[in-house]
Amino acid sequence: MRGPGPTTRSPRVRARGATVAAFVALAPLLPASAVAVGTLKVDTALPYVCTLPSGQQPATVRITAAFPERAAVGEEIRPTDVTTTVELPAGAVADLTALGAATVRAETRLAVGVVQREQRVEAAWSGTSQPVAVPAEGPLVLTTTGDVPSLTTDVPGDLALVAGAFAVGLAPSTADGAATAPASLSVTCAPGPDAGERTRLLTLPVGADAPTTEPSPPPTSPSAPSPSAPSSGRPTPSLPPDRTTPAKPETTNGTSGAPEGPRVGRRADGGTASPAPAARPAAPPCLTGNPTPMSLSAYVTGYSNVRKQKGASLLPVSCMLIEQGLSGEPPHPAPPGEMHFFVPSTGNLSYQGRKQTPPFTSTFLSFDFQPVTATMVLEQAGPITIEALLRIFLSDFSNSTETVVRAPLVLRVLDVKVNGVELDVGPSCRTAQPLTSTDPDPARHPGKHLVLLGKGRLVNGTDAVGYLLSSGGPLTGETTIPAFEGCGAGGEDLDRLLTASISGPGNYVKQMQGQSCAVDPNAWNPLECTEDSQPLVVPKPER
């Protein structure tokens, strides 16, 4: 795990050298030079219990970090030089050896409870290791470094940090560097019963008399909560262990109260400096401009056939910004034996501030002999609606969901090359109408739009499969590409040529949506979002 500022790179470099070192060899590698006078050093080895494929095993997790000796109210507290070393028992090695693993790379996530008075929030300390050789015998030692969020509190008093759940993702490789099957193993660990009070990593005094190296707003009252603060009873302690955005105590009806007590900030480097533990594949930015508690973002990519060209266009990874709706009454009554909920959401494509896909290029063999390369975009002609119908079958309480995405999209042609020679289509070459599909409910949804359908289901206590509202999956449909207009330059009308080449019915579309990111801090999840709340999962197109 990495600290902020000038020391950003060094711990990771040090860790690289440490990866195959024995557990005890770690201490000399710790960045003593970065530890200033007045620093609290944490160095704790804790007993954990880890759940491995072969069963539960004891493990040792060693946590090192440096903190300022004390902090002022409102002052940012930055943990530095954080490393996590887990010593997994021989049983873990056997699990890896069984897969034929020669080396293994680890990603770790330590939940750290931040407790002050009656308030509690949680931070996630993430880390990655360099590849480590799987030992022939004995324990497997993995040291990870990564990014750690900073802390602030508006309230004086001791701030305690408590180690909690520890998750390890293992990515084993065979001797020739190939991924094993399965390509990953996950190990979840919890502090063992013997850990007891030792899970308390440190207690940091926060007070008005602490050194203030930068201006910090004084508390309105020396004690919190103030009498005028909402009486929230017990603050909701069930914040996600991995949130890195400001936390607010909740009242029992879920609304936010006045900010008070400890908060976890974004990670120290602002999320810009490093590859994330699981580096996200290349994808265009997908930031939600004015997020609401209902904001989701997700990537979509896939193929769209162009039947006349006997080929398919790859629609590039595109950002979709979604406002999830609240579940409510369905537009049509449920049949006997079923209970329905209806979730109407809206979405917009987002590319460089415009409601469109990124440009994409396709090459077809036009009229079976002429290679034609076209660069195109799909532009929104109106809002995209995403309606999900949840069906609960009362006979066995299995569930299904049918999601209909309606997207009014115009296909704009930016550039065409025929046999390598530029064909000037002009600046406003596009389909005269949005792409159309047969709508399953045309009375409620008049107008021209592409219709994609996603189906998901959950049967009798098993995992849900298929397309799911927030987790993505395949969306399929069929569309008619309308005639083109505005194509051509210098008096040459290319509308009919493009219409004859491309336009027509029966074009199959299959889009894959990735896991969405819930942008709101209260719902934010590090397995689903980047640090700056973009979708973490980039889907791959499927045929």
Added chain:
Amino acid sequence: MKKPIRKLAVVAGGASAAFALAVSPASAVPSTVWTVSPAPSPVGVSATNSGNIVLSVNGIAMTCTKSAATASMSSATGNPATVASISAISFGASGAPCTSVLGNVTTVATTPWTIVAQDYTAATGVTKGYVGNVDAKVTVGACVFRVTGKASGTYTNSTGKLSVNSLAGELTVVSSTGCGAAVPVGAKPTFKGDYLVKKTGTTVIPTIVGSNP
């Protein structure tokens, strides 16, 4: 046994062999002394799910294929009596999240939860009681809700199986944002699933024995 008469009536309707065992004196009076083994108490235990864990709200099922807990079991006196404190419980794992038709489900428990014993049947070695102090935050997409309450269950000494099968009304949604009518405040979720309990790091199955000396 908290309600011995009702219990006997139910058992009497069952098989005769079970009847003969169930009316043995050991189970005829409520247990007030709860002995956890192996000694010494408290004993650190770990639990992993056996079969899927399902939380259901308004008929919407949320399935977890992985769930694990660590707890400390202690001998206790009284009735009801807290015989275990669950220090950590996870739902889902990296690469195996809990799922629902609303999308992947993230559940974060606020611990400790407890295991409370109320009734012991010596003939079967089964303790009835509940998982208490349940408090969890559940997130699905933009829908976030909090569940609190308890969940009835049984613990079987011979197998180390903790079977949780909450009764309607034991768990309550106490806050809900972004969920709409599917998960309103006041909804009564259910929690079902089995866990196998072992003394941490061993294959030893801990036992709970109730008695009334």
